[in-house]
Amino acid sequence: MKKVLVAYDGTEGADRALKTTIDLAKAFHAEVGVVSVIPVHPGRITVDPWDDRPVHEEQLRQARTILAEAGIEARLIEPAGPPAVVIEDEAEKGGYDTIVVGSRGLNALNRVLEGSVSEHVATHAKATVVIAR
Numbered sequence: 001m002k003k004v005l006v007a008y009d010g011t012e013g014a015d016r017a018l019k020t021t022i023d024l025a026k027a028f029h030a031e032v033g034v035v036s037v038i039p040v041h042p043g044r045i046t047v048d049p050w051d052d053r054p055v056h057e058e059q060l061r062q063a064r065t066i067l068a069e070a071g072i073e074a075r076l077i078e079p080a081g082p083p084a085v086v087i088e089d090e091a092e093k094g095g096y097d098t099i100v101v102g103s104r105g106l107n108a109l110n111r112v113l114e115g116s117v118s119e120h121v122a123t124h125a126k127a128t129v130v131i132a133r
Contacts, residue, residue, distance in 0.1 A: 001028040001128075005077075005096035007087050007117070008034050008063045009056075013102025016132035018063055021100045022070045024130070030098070032072055034063045035090050038080040053078070084120035091127045100130045 006021040008014045018034075025032050036056040060076045067074045077094070079086050091099050101118040122129040 001030050001098050003031045003033065003094065003096040004028075004098045004100060005033045005035055005087070005091045005094065005127075006063070006100040007083075007102070007121075008036050008059055010059045010062060011102060013118075013132065014059075015102070017100045017102040017130075018066055020130060020132040022067065022072060024098065024100065025072050026070070032067060032074040033077055033090075033094055033096060034060060034067070034074050035077040035079070035087055036060050036063070037083040037086045038078065039083055040080050084117045084124070087117070087121050088125045091125060096127055098128045098130060099125055100132060103131050103133045 001024060004021055004024055006017050008018055021032060024030060036059045038053060038056050056078055060078060064074055064076060077090055079090060087099065087101070090096075099121060101121050103118045118131045122131060
């Protein structure tokens, strides 16, 4: 484990993922990247008005502060697109061997209706995936 990419969006699941990343980075002396994806949806309104760039910039600042307090310097990444696919792509482009994502604890129906980013990343990414619960 040399490079860890953590997906962060300020939710409880993302906070758990960040804590897990801190533990992994310290244990393996790994580099850390933090990705906060601005969702883009197909259709007439491609960007969700609740998911704008300033919100994600703040989430990245928040993650950087938490990591810095733990003595970890991180690379911040703020792409746009479908979150699960973008997380996988960023991990591959950046040479990350581990991806850490949080789980929202969706039930089966909500996973079908809403889609689970963590489930998609776990089944499609080329890197090792850790789901923080």
